[in-house]
Amino acid sequence: xxxxxxxxxxxxxxxxxxxxxxxxxxxxxxxxxxxxxxxxxxxxxxxxxxxxxxxxxxxxxxxxxxxxxxx
Numbered sequence: 388x389x390x391x392x393x394x395x396x397x398x399x400x401x402x403x404x405x406x407x408x409x410x411x412x413x414x415x416x417x418x419x420x421x422x423x424x425x426x427x428x429x430x431x432x433x434x435x436x437x438x439x440x441x442x443x444x445x446x447x448x449x450x451x452x453x454x455x456x457x458x
Contacts, residue, residue: 406452413448417441 418425425441428434 402456406449406456409452410445410448413452414445417444417448 425437429438429441
């Protein structure tokens with residue numbers, strides 16, 4: 388029983404870290420292909436429209452990663 392619990396916990400940690408790393412890489416690629424600095428536009432210039440679009444893209448990437456890991 389303890390071995391099964393440890394294996395499940397280990398798999399959860401590995402998949403969580405893998406999902407976060409893939410998400411981070413996708414966000415970096417997204418930031419590089421846009422013609423402007425996303426962070427400066429959202430934080431310093433308070434571009435709410437861009438913040439909403441970036442948030443929607445982040446949710447989309449996260450859903451794809453979650454479905455790929457789960458399924």
